[in-house]
Amino acid sequence: MKNLAIETVGLRKRYGSNTVLDGIDLAVPAGTVFALLGPNGAGKTTLIHILSTLTAADEGTVQVNGYNLAADPNGVRSSISLTGQFAAVDGSLTGKENLRMLCRLCGLTAAQSRARADELLAAFDLTASANKYVRTYSGGMQRRLDLALSLVTPRPVLFLDEPTTGLDAVSRRALWSIIEQLRLQGITILLTTQYLEEADELADQIAVLADGRIVATGTAEALKSRVGGEVIELRDESDDVLHAIATDGTIVDVNRALHEALTMRGMPANAKVSIRKPSMEDVFLALTNKATEVAV
Numbered sequence: 001m002k003n004l005a006i007e008t009v010g011l012r013k014r015y016g017s018n019t020v021l022d023g024i025d026l027a028v029p030a031g032t033v034f035a036l037l038g039p040n041g042a043g044k045t046t047l048i049h050i051l052s053t054l055t056a057a058d059e060g061t062v063q064v065n066g067y068n069l070a071a072d073p074n075g076v077r078s079s080i081s082l083t084g085q086f087a088a089v090d091g092s093l094t095g096k097e098n099l100r101m102l103c104r105l106c107g108l109t110a111a112q113s114r115a116r117a118d119e120l121l122a123a124f125d126l127t128a129s130a131n132k133y134v135r136t137y138s139g140g141m142q143r144r145l146d147l148a149l150s151l152v153t154p155r156p157v158l159f160l161d162e163p164t165t166g167l168d169a170v171s172r173r174a175l176w177s178i179i180e181q182l183r184l185q186g187i188t189i190l191l192t193t194q195y196l197e198e199a200d201e202l203a204d205q206i207a208v209l210a211d212g213r214i215v216a217t218g219t220a221e222a223l224k225s226r227v228g229g230e231v232i233e234l235r236d237e238s239d240d241v242l243h244a245i246a247t248d249g250t251i252v253d254v255n256r257a258l259h260e261a262l263t264m265r266g267m268p269a270n271a272k273v274s275i276r277k278p279s280m281e282d283v284f285l286a287l288t289n290k291a292t293e294v295a296v
C-alpha cells in the first residue's frame with residue numbers, strides 16, 4: 001500500500017442543526033496533488049480547517065504525515081503549511097520585508113533570512129517587485145507572496161484553500177505552474193477549488209464534495225468516463241450551445257441522441273452538430289444531481 005500523507009475516516013462536523021461534513025473518508029498518497037472540488041458551502045474550508053487543526057471534528061479520525069491529529073496535533077502542525085482564499089500578507093511592508101520577517105520568526109538567522117527571502121522571491125517571480133509595498137501588488141502577486149510565505153520552512157504537506165479564487169487567467173496559470181513545481185519537489189498538496197478546469201489540470205486525484213459528502217473520487221479521466229463516452233452539442237449561428245446530450249458514442253446511441261435533439265421543439269434547422277468528450281463541468285453536474293442533462 002502507498003504511503004499516505006493524509007487519511008481521514010468517518011469525519012463528521014455539525015454546526016447546530018447544519019451537518020457540514022457527513023462521514024468523510026480520504027486517502028491522499030504522499031507526493032501527489034489531491035483536489036477537493038465542490039460548490040460554495042460544500043464544506044471544503046471546514047475540512048481543510050479540521051485537517052490543519054484549526055477546527056475540531058465531532059467524529060472521525062485524521063492522520064497527517066503519520067501523526068494522529070487527536071493524539072499529536074503538534075506533530076500535524078509541524079508537518080503542514082496552509083494558505084487561504086485571502087492572502088495573509090502585510091501590505092505596509094515590502095515583499096522582501098514580509099519574507100525576511102517571517103524567516104526570523106521561524107528561527108532563521110539574519111543572514112539565513114536574507115538568503116531564504118531572496119530564494120523565494122526568485123522562485124515566485126517577485127524579485128523585480130521585492131522592494132515595493134505589498135499593498136501595491138496585484139491580487140496574483142499577493143497570492144504568490146502568500147504561498148512563498150507558507151514555504152519559508154518547507155513542510156511535507158501543503159493545504160491550499162481555493163488558491164486561485166479571484167485571480168485572472170494569467171495569474172491562475174502562473175500559480176498552477178508553481179503548484180506543479182512543488183509537487184515535483186515531493187510535497188503533498190491538498191487543494192480545494194470550485195474550478196473544474198483547475199482540478200482537471202493539477203490533480204492526480206479528485207474528490208467531489210457535495211452537501212458534506214464525497215460523491216465521487218478518481219482521476220479526472222475516470223470521473224469523466226462516468227458521465228458517458230461523448231457529448232453531442234447543438235449550436236446556433238453564434239456558436240452558442242442550444243442543447244447538449246450525453247451518449248455512449250455508439251452508432252445506435254448517437255442516432256438516438258441526435259433524433260432526440262433534432263426533433264426538439266424550436267430547434268432551428270440550421271443548428272450545427274458537434275460531438276465532444278465530457279468536460280469536468282458535465283461530471284460535476286451529473287454527480288451532484290444539479291442537472292439531468294449535461295452542462296451547456
Ligand SMILES: Nc1ncnc2c1ncn2[C@@H]1O[C@H](COP(=O)(O)OP(=O)(O)OP(=O)(O)O)[C@@H](O)[C@H]1O
Binds near residue numbers: 043046047
Ligand atoms: N464557524 C461556523 N459556524 C457556523 N456555520 C459554519 C461555520 N463555518 C462554516 N459554516 C457553515 O458550514 C457550511 C460549509 O462552509 P465551508 O466554508 O466549509 O464551505 P466551502 O465549501 O469552503 O464554501 P466556499 O467555497 O464558499 O468557501 C456552510 O453552510 C457554512 O455556513
